[in-house]
Amino acid sequence: MEQNMLRDLEHRCIQEEPPYCQTACPLKVDARAFCAAMAQERFDEARKILAKTMSLPDILGRICDHPCQSACIRAETGGAVELGRLERACLERTSPAAPPLRLPAKGKTVTVLGGGLSSLVCACELAKKGYRVLLGFTGTLPGGRLLSLPEETLPQNILAETWAFLQKLGVTRSSEEPLSLPALREGEAAYLGMDDPALAHLSTVGAVDSATYETTIEGLFAGGFLRNGSSSPVWEAADGKRAANSLDRFLQGASLSSGREKEISNATRLHTPLRDVASIPPRNDSAEEAQRCLQCECRHCVRECVFLETYKRYPRAYAREIYNNFAVVQGYHQANRMINSCALCGLCETLCPNDFSMADLCRAAREELVERGLMPPSAHEFALLDMDHANGPRAAGFRPGRTATKALFFPGCQLAGTMPEQTEALVSFLDERFSGTLGVLLGCCGAPAWWAGRRDMLQKVLDTLRETLKSLGNPPLILACSSCGDVFRRLLPETSFLSLWEVLREKGLPPGHPLPNPLALHDPCTTRSLPAWRNAVRDILRALGQPFEELSMTGETTRCCGYGGLQSLVDPDLAKKGVRRRLEESDKDFLAYCAMCRESLSDSGKPVAHLLDLFFPPEAPYEAVGFSARQTNREQLRRRLLGTCDLPPDPWEDVDLIVSPDVRRCLEERHILDSDLRRTLWEASNSARLLVSPEGRMLATSRIGNVTFWVEYRTEGASFRIVNAWSHRMTVEVLS
Ligand code: SF4
Ligand code: SF4
Ligand code: SF4
Secondary structure, three states, X not given: OOHHHHHHHHHHOOOOOOOHHHHHOOOOOOHXXXXXXXXXXXXXXXXXXXXXXXXXXXXXXXXXXXXXXXXXXXXXXXXXXXXXXXXXXXXXXXXXXXXXXXXXXXXXXXXXXXXXXXXXHHHHHHHHOOXXXXXXXXXXXXXXXXXXXXXXXXXXXXXXXXXXXXXXXXXXXXXXXXXXXXXXXXOOEEEEXXXXXXXXXXXXXOOEOOOOOEEOOOOEEEEOOOEOOEOOHHHHHHXXXXXXXXXXXXXXXXXXXXXXXXXXXXXXXXXXXXXXXXOXXXXXXXXXXXXXXXXXXXXXXXXXXXXXXXXXXXXXXXXXXXXXXXXXXXXXXXXXXXXXXXXXOOHHHHHOOOOOOHHHHHHHHHXXXXXXXXXXXXXXXXXXXXXXXXXXXXXXXEEOOOOOOOEEEEOHHHHHHHXXXXXXXXXXXXXXXXXXXXXXXXXXXXXXXXXXXXXXXXXXXXXXXXXXXXHOOOOOEEEOOHHHHHHHHHHOOOOOEXXXXXXXXXXXXXXXOOOOOOEEEEOOHHHOXXXXXXXXXHHHHHHHOOOEEEOOOOHHHOOOOOOHHHXXXXXXXXXXXXXXXXXXXXXXXXXXXXXXXXXXXXXXXXXXXXXXXXXXXXXXXOOOOOHHHHHHHHHHHHHHHHOOOOOOOOOOOOOOEEOOHHHHHHHHHOOOOHHHHXXXXXXXXXHOOEEEOOOOOXXXXXXXXXXXXXXXXXXXXXXXXXXXXXEEOOOOOOOO
16 A cells, blocks of 8 residues: 555544634643543543643633634534633633653753743743743843733732742743843843833834744844734743744754744645534533533534444544555554444445545555455455356356347346346346337446455456356447446446436336335445436336435435445344444335345335336335345246256255254354255265254355365254254364
8 A cells, every 4th residue: 555545545544633713722732631621520630631731821821812712613502612711711610730740951052031920921931942031121020011910800918929940940040130131141042021111212123923922132132012903821831842842943043934834824735514513601600501512523424423433533543544454564463354344335435525435445545455375264255266256157147139139238246136026027127118129137247356455356357247248249238237337337437327217217117006105215335426317217206106205315425225235244243233324314114226236225124125126016015035035036047048067057056945944044154055055964964974963953064265174963754854054164084
C-alpha cells in the first residue's frame, strides 16, 4: 500500500479536526474534553484539562471573555454551551494542583515588562521552559488592570497567590522602576505587556508581527494590545503565551514561524451533523449545562455503519492501523479480521463530506494481503468455492436466442440459487416479450473474487464473460442483481446493460399480485450508484398499485444486508447486527429486489418479499434457502433452461440424506454442504474406514480440497440420518 494513498485518505477524514469552540479559543483549550469531565462532575480532571493549555487558570478561568461561545454550534439548537460559566464553576470547586515542573535552566534571562495578564502568562511560560525571568511591574503586586476588578469577579487574593506561585517558579522582580525600555538590557530578550496601563508610555515600540509578536527592535516582543478597541483577557493570555513561544524560539535560534499553524489557526474542517439533535436551552446546574455539549466530532460514517462502530475507531485511525500492519510484520492476524469484515458497501463514502472510502481501503488491503501470501485461506475460501460452483459446468452455461440474440438475460448466481422456479417463469415471460431473440447466461459475475481481493480469480471470470459475450455478438445484458451491475459498471465498462426492472417497465409487466399491506422498500447497497435501477423499481410498484414506504436510510444512503464484501461469511455476528439495525427501521414487512438481500434479511425470521413474488407468487412464505439448496437449485435450473451438462453425475449424488432443521442450521453455520456430506459418506461406505460408537452412531471422515470433514450419522434403511458434522483445515490420517 502506497504512502501517498495513506496520506490522501488520512487528509480526507476530518474526525481529528478540532471542534469549533477549541478553534475559536485563542488558547486552544480542549473545551470538548473539559465539558465531558464537567458533565460527570469530575472537577479535578476538568481543571487539569484547562491547565494543559491555560496558564494561570485561577485568573483566566474566572474572567475569560470566551470567544469560543460564539463559535459553538450548539447555538443552533437551544443556545451555545456557556463555557465561561462552566470554567468559573470548575475553578470555584477546585484548588490549584502542585506547581508544574520546570525544564532544566537554560542559562538565559528574559525581561518581562508589565504586570498585566499577558506579562504574567509570558513570565510563567518562560519560567517553565527554564529561563530566568525578571518581571517588571509597578506597585507591590503585579496584575495591571486585574488589580481593579471587583472581588466577585476576581478575588484579589488570587493575584497575591499568583505572584507567590511565579516566584516559586523562579520569577524575580526587575529592579528597574519606573518601567522603561533601558530595563530590557537586563536580559537577552524582552517582552512588553501592553495590557498594563503603567506601560502606556511605551506604546510606540513600532510594528508588531501579529503571528510572532516580534517588534522591529531585535529581541523585543510585545503583546496584550486591545482587541476591537477593548480588553480581551483570553487574548491577553494568548499573546503572553505565544510571545513566550516566540522568545524561546528566538533564544534558541529557531524559526519564529515554522510549524506553528495549529497554535495560531482559527479554522477547522470539522463537519458535525446536527440532524436529530434536540434543542435544549442552557441549564443552571453546571453538570447539566456541560451535558449540553455535543462533543462535536464527525464520525458521520461511524454512526451509521455497524462495522466501523464495532471496531470502535474511525476511518483515519483505521487507515493508519492498516498501513502499520503492512509495515510491521506482527499484527497481521489482528488486522486481517478487521480488513475482511467491511461490507465494501460504500455507505461511508456517500456520507463522508470528503468521500473517504473504507471500501477502497479495505479492498486494496485485501488484495495486498493476497498478493503477499498473508491472507488466511479460511477467510474467503467457502465463498470462492461457491463462486466456482456457480461458474462450473453443472450450474453455468448459456444459450443464444432462438432466432437471434438481441439481449442476454443474466440472472446471476443468487437469483438462480434462491428462486429457481420464479427465474424460470421470468425467462418464459421475457422469451415471449423478446420474440425468440433472448439469450440466457447462467453463472456468477465474479463479485466474490473481487470482494475477496482475488484479482487472479476475478480476471479469469471476467475473461470468460468477455469471451462468451463476444461469441454471442456482444448483445446488451439484462441484469437481475445489482452486485452484477456494480461489477459490470466498474470492471467491464465496455458492456452495455440494463436492469431487469428497467426492461420490465419498458416491455410491460407480467400480471401483478400486489400485497394488501404497505411494504418497507429495501434498496441493495450496490444500487447506491445505480439510480436508474431504484427509480424503475419504484415506477413498477406504483404501476402495480403496491403500497410501500421508504426507509430512513434509502436510495444512495441505503444499508447493506451483510452479504456485501462477504461480511456474513467472515463475521456472521456482525452481519446479523447490521440486519437487525436495518430491520429496526420499520415494523412493516420488507420488500427487496436483490435475491441475496432477501436471503440475508429473511434469515432473521422477518417476512421479506422479493419484487418478483409480486408477479410470480410463491406457494409458501419464503424462508432463507441456505448454501446447499442454492447449489442444488442452480444445477436444476441449469438443466431446465439449458439442458444437462456433459459431465457424468458424481458417484455420491444418490446418497440419500435425512437432515433435521436443527442440524441443518448447524451445517449452514459451519459452511458444510450436502455434497460434502454425501461424498464423505460415500467414501466411508466404499472404504469401510469408519468409527462406530457403542450406541451405534457412526463417524466418517474425508478430506475434500483443503478441508477435512467429519460426519456423525445413523443409517435408516438406505438413508443416512445426519447427527452432527464439523470440519477442520488440517490433514488427518486414519491408520487402519
Ligand atoms: S465521515 Fe467518517 S471518514 Fe469522513 S471525515 Fe467523518 S469520520 Fe472521517
Ligand atoms: S457543542 Fe461542545 S464541542 Fe461543540 S462547539 Fe459547543 S462546546 Fe464545543
Ligand atoms: S461496511 Fe460499508 S459503510 Fe461500513 S466501512 Fe465498509 S464500506 Fe463503509
